[in-house]
Structures are given as C-alpha cells and as structure tokens.
Amino acid sequence: MISIWDTNVEVKIDDRFHVVRSPREAVAFLKNNWPEDRSASYAKARKVCLDAANGVCFR
Secondary structure: OOOOOOOOEEEEEOOEEEEEOOHHHHHHHHHHHOOOOOOHHHHHHHHHHHHHHOOOOOO
16 A cells, blocks of 8 residues: 555654554644644645545545
8 A cells, every 4th residue: 555644753742743644644733732723724734634535636
C-alpha cells in the first residue's frame, strides 16, 4: 500500500510536543486540541486530513 503520509508531524502546544503519526491521528488531534472557535481554518484542516485518511492527495 502506498501512503501519502510518510513522516510524523510534531506539533507544539503550550511548550509540549505532540507527535501525529497518521491522517486519522491528525483528525483526532484537531478534534481534541483545536480552540473552541472552529472557523473556516478548522474546516479546511479537517477536510485535508480526512481526504488524506481516505487516500486522496492533491498536489
């Protein structure tokens, strides 16, 4: 299987690092760590991560 997510992503929030290892982890991370104000930026980030989880890749 070809993966479009081949490198872990490190996110720093409040002096703590979090490692995101897959698109599905990214969706969960967004859901649990995004500020309450879920604007268009949140919707875009969530869509991109969901697309990646489903194997969709835009270049």
